[in-house]
Amino acid sequence: MTDPRSISPLDLDTPDKTFLDANELVINMGPQHPATHGVLRVILRLDGEKVLGLECVIGYLHRGVEKIAENRTYTMFNPYVDRMDYVAAVSNGLGYCEAVEKLLSVEAPPRAQYIRVILTELNRIASHQLWLGTHALDIGAITPLFYTFRDREEILKIFEKYCGARLTTHAFRIGGLQYEAYEGFESDVRNFVSFVKPKIDEYEELLTTNRIWLERTKGVGVISGKDCIALGVTGPVLRASGVKWDIRKAQPYANYKNFDFEIPTGENGDTYDRYIVRMMEMRQSLRIIEQAVEGIPEGPIMAKVPKVMKPPVGEVYHSIEAPKGELGYFIVSDGSTQPYRVRVRPPSFVNLQALDVMCRDQLVADVIAVIGTLDIVLGEVDR
Amino acid sequence: MPDEIKSPPPPPPENEKPTADKPATPGGVKPTPFGSVQSETKTTPTETSTPPKAAAPATAAKPASPATPAAKPAAPAAGHPAPPKPAGPVPTPWDSPLVVKYKREYGTGINPLTHLGQNYFEVDGSLIPEILQLLRDDEKFDYCVDLTAVHYPKREKQFDVVWVLYSFQRNERIRVKTQIADGETVPSSVPLWATCNWLEREVYDMFGIKFDGHPDLKRILLPDGWKGFPLRKDYGILQQDNEWVQINLGIESGQ
Numbered sequence: 155m156t157d158p159r160s161i162s163p164l165d166l167d168t169p170d171k172t173f174l175d176a177n178e179l180v181i182n183m184g185p186q187h188p189a190t191h192g193v194l195r196v197i198l199r200l201d202g203e204k205v206l207g208l209e210c211v212i213g214y215l216h217r218g219v220e221k222i223a224e225n226r227t228y229t230m231f232n233p234y235v236d237r238m239d240y241v242a243a244v245s246n247g248l249g250y251c252e253a254v255e256k257l258l259s260v261e262a263p264p265r266a267q268y269i270r271v272i273l274t275e276l277n278r279i280a281s282h283q284l285w286l287g288t289h290a291l292d293i294g295a296i297t298p299l300f301y302t303f304r305d306r307e308e309i310l311k312i313f314e315k316y317c318g319a320r321l322t323t324h325a326f327r328i329g330g331l332q333y334e335a336y337e338g339f340e341s342d343v344r345n346f347v348s349f350v351k352p353k354i355d356e357y358e359e360l361l362t363t364n365r366i367w368l369e370r371t372k373g374v375g376v377i378s379g380k381d382c383i384a385l386g387v388t389g390p391v392l393r394a395s396g397v398k399w400d401i402r403k404a405q406p407y408a409n410y411k412n413f414d415f416e417i418p419t420g421e422n423g424d425t426y427d428r429y430i431v432r433m434m435e436m437r438q439s440l441r442i443i444e445q446a447v448e449g450i451p452e453g454p455i456m457a458k459v460p461k462v463m464k465p466p467v468g469e470v471y472h473s474i475e476a477p478k479g480e481l482g483y484f485i486v487s488d489g490s491t492q493p494y495r496v497r498v499r500p501p502s503f504v505n506l507q508a509l510d511v512m513c514r515d516q517l518v519a520d521v522i523a524v525i526g527t528l529d530i531v532l533g534e535v536d537r
Numbered sequence: 538m539p540d541e542i543k544s545p546p547p548p549p550p551e552n553e554k555p556t557a558d559k560p561a562t563p564g565g566v567k568p569t570p571f572g573s574v575q576s577e578t579k580t581t582p583t584e585t586s587t588p589p590k591a592a593a594p595a596t597a598a599k600p601a602s603p604a605t606p607a608a609k610p611a612a613p614a615a616g617h618p619a620p621p622k623p624a625g626p627v628p629t630p631w632d633s634p635l636v637v638k639y640k641r642e643y644g645t646g647i648n649p650l651t652h653l654g655q656n657y658f659e660v661d662g663s664l665i666p667e668i669l670q671l672l673r674d675d676e677k678f679d680y681c682v683d684l685t686a687v688h689y690p691k692r693e694k695q696f697d698v699v700w701v702l703y704s705f706q707r708n709e710r711i712r713v714k715t716q717i718a719d720g721e722t723v724p725s726s727v728p729l730w731a732t733c734n735w736l737e738r739e740v741y742d743m744f745g746i747k748f749d750g751h752p753d754l755k756r757i758l759l760p761d762g763w764k765g766f767p768l769r770k771d772y773g774i775l776q777q778d779n780e781w782v783q784i785n786l787g788i789e790s791g792q
Contacts, residue, residue: 213758220743221767221774256653259626383680383705386732397705404708466626470653471701471712473682484701486687495768499683499701507735536758 177201185214189292189522192532196509196521203517208510212503215536223496228254228328228463231493236322238500239534241284244277244313245476247326252407253472253483254328257465260457266330267409268450272343273316273325274408275439275446279350280309281477281529282432286357289429289526293370298360305353308346315342329459335450343447347440354436361429371426375512375524378423385511386504389479391528394431395423401475408474412449413442425527432529464491478502478529498537502530628652635676639668657712665715666724669700673729678702678711681730684737686744690770694718696746700726717746725751743768 178201185195193214199206219238223231235250236243248270255261262270287302310320315336317325325331361367377387379395392399400417402410418434420427465487473482479501486495505528512524631651639647639658647668648659660668672678682701689695694716703710717723725748726733737748738757745766748754756763764780765772782790 213756213760216758218767218774221772224770225774259653381731384731386681386730399705405710468626468628468652471655471683471710480682482683482701484683484685484699495687497683497685503735504732507732 178206183521185211190525190532191288191530194506194525194530194532194535196525198518198521200518203519205513205516205518205521208513208521210506210509212506212532213536215532217537219537220496220498223493225492227491228465228493231496232326232328233322233324235498236324237533238498238537239281239476239478239481239502239531240321241531242277242281242477243321243323244273244325245281245474245481247324248274248408249472249474249476249481249483251326251328252474253470253485254463254465255457256472257468257470257485257487258328258459258463260329260459262330262457263454264409264451265453266455266457268446269331269335269455270326271408271410271413272443272446272450273313273323275443276309276312276343276346278439278477279436280306282436283309285432285477285526285529286429289523289529290361290367292522292526293367295361295364295367298357301353301357301360305350308349312339312342312346315339327456328463330454330456332456334455340447340450343443347444347447351437351440354433354440358433362433368426370520370523371429371527372424373422374425374516374520375527376422376424377508377512381511382423382508385508387479387508389475389477389501389505389529390428390431390435391479391505391508393417394420394428396421401473401480407472410442413445415441425523428527462491464489473499476501478531478534479505500534500537502528502532502534503537506530506535626653631656639671643668655710655712657714660713660715662715662717662721662723665713668713669726669729672702672711672713676704677706678704678709680705681726681732681736682710684726684733684740686740686746686768688744688768688770692716696744698723698740698746719745722747722749724749727751742766745769 178199180197180199183196183198184190185193187194190196195211195214197209197211199208217237219234222234226234232247232250235246239246251262283302283306287299287306290296290298313323313325314320316339317323317333377385377391377395379392379397381387382392382395382397388399396419398417398419401407402415403417415438418431418438420431467487467489469484469486471482471484473480475481480499481501482499484495484497484499485493488494509521509524509528512528513521516524628650629652631649633649633656636649640649643664646661646664650657650659658668680703682703683699684701685699687697687699689697696717696719698715698717700713701710702713715723723746725737727737727748727750734752735757737751738754740746741748741751741754742756742759743766755761759767765777767774767777779790782788
């Protein structure tokens with residue numbers, strides 16, 4: 155028992171130094187956090203509610219896709235690319251198949267090209283729908299999640315009817331397609347277009363003029379077009395910052411030059427503009443699908459490619475406009491059946507780098523909004 | 538084998554193609570309904586003169602492998618007019634105003650090539666910072682798309698470091714390639730393109746190539762304590778697995 159007299163009297167003039175008084179606080183967000191869309195760990199340096207800076211720790215989902223590629227043949231590696239951006243597997247497959255086709259100097263037949271475009275654009279809508287639902291959920295709007303998942307289901311049904319898989323579709327083959335469009339494919343796609351058009355208006359009704367939504371997104375996570383370019387940020391994030399650039403227009407691949415569509419852009423580069431750009435992109439995708447489904451030509455769906463693929467020695471870089479930005483494949487062939495090196499340029503990985511710039515001097519709650527608006531998929535970040 | 542309804546017949550086989558894919562082609566011999574009984578007849582492949590009805594098992598061997606002597610030369614003659622395989626397109630010199638300008642200035646230090654419609658520079662390692670700076674400032678290649686490396690263990694200079702650049706103004710994509718030896722460093726491109734920060738970290742993580750002047754060069758995808766650089770060709774995937782399982786789980790790996 156201590157002598158009560160030995161306890162010094164309370165000093166009420168100088169404040170206690172506890173961690174609550176510290177100006178700076180370093181905390182972890184993730185890797186197990188529902189709003190980081192997977193296993194992303196963000197180390198935040200905070201001053202009260204204000205973000206002073208942050209660092210991303212990634213790699214929790216690293217599977218060594220590029221190393222796997224070196225130990226597989228060109229054909230065997232094809233399904234692996236679906237596992238990177240698993241909400242836009244069709245786009246991943248398109249990029250890879252076209253890159254190898256370039257290496258082989260073959261081109262998919264026109265009919266295959268049309269079906270490819272339809273499926274890829276359907277997948278872009280599905281990816282944007284999933285983004286919208288989860289992004290809105292993060293910010294506090296629960297309803298859009300149910301709406302978007304309900305409608306995305308119709309796209310997945312088309313995928314399932316086409317190739318038997320819903321997410322990791324492996325829809326395309328090097329040189330074209332393996333499966334002919336099933337009976338009723340075209341009418342299914344047409345029905346989907348007319349079904350989903352009013353639904354996109356419905357999402358907008360819920361959010362576009364919603365006061366809470368505006369408060370949470372306007373002026374949040376602003377990034378300028380110049381910063382985007384310096385940081386290599388592409389896709390809707392770049393376009394929302396006012397840079398009108400889309401690989402489908404700038405360097406058309408597949409047969410996108412046959413279709414009439416616009417590149418939606420924003421002005422302010424904030425979370426709200428990125429939302430608007432993605433909503434408009436869904437409508438443009440529907441426009442492309444409408445044109446493509448009317449014009450599917452008859453003919454073969456597979457070009458002449460050898461069963462044992464040995465692309466000539468050389469290297470090629472091919473990139474496409476994936477729902478998240480520029481998805482590139484750099485493939486080096488040594489003339490054997492297995493690629494010597496496959497490098498994937500993942501849009502999510504590069505875009506995530508902008509998180510620090512976009513979150514500086516914002517509030518902690520806005521970090522969630524910015525992670526959502528970047529539309530990252532950790533499977534692709536980590537590969 | 539999944540069905541290929543509308544696809545054309547498969548192209549002529551490379552060399553060692555199993556003939557089961559195209560049973561009807563060689564030498565005009567009819568496919569028989571006994572085609573499935575193949576295994577027992579492999580020892581008598583040369584019985585070509587026997588009438589098909591009399592020796593059904595013998596003719597059944599024909600789709601399997603060295604069928605009739607007449608069929609053998611027929612297949613290559615029909616399918617492969619040129620046995621020496623074409624090596625494919627080779628890189629050719631790339632010609633453009635930009636190239637002429639740089640070639641005049643740097644001579645043999647740079648080697649502009651074009652391959653499959655894609656242009657690239659092979660640049661001497663010492664010129665890299667200068668060339669990259671010029672490409673960004675004067676030629677407006679303001680977007681560094683990607684930065685990666687390729688390992689060639691048999692070469693003296695083991696690594697290719699590759700920058701993929703894009704210019705919004707010119708709508709043009711080029712690659713810059715350089716060769717470096719193991720242990721050599723490359724000047725960091727972070728001051729030129731901020732995006733190179735993570736890209737260089739990834740190259741370091743996977744290949745062990747160090748970038749001079751990088752603000753925070755450490756592993757990015759792999760844990761900090763990771764041993765070795767996985768995308769090097771001499772990095773064995775099984776050995777890594779065995780070691781990890783032994784150390785962390787204390788058991789023998791099942792691989």
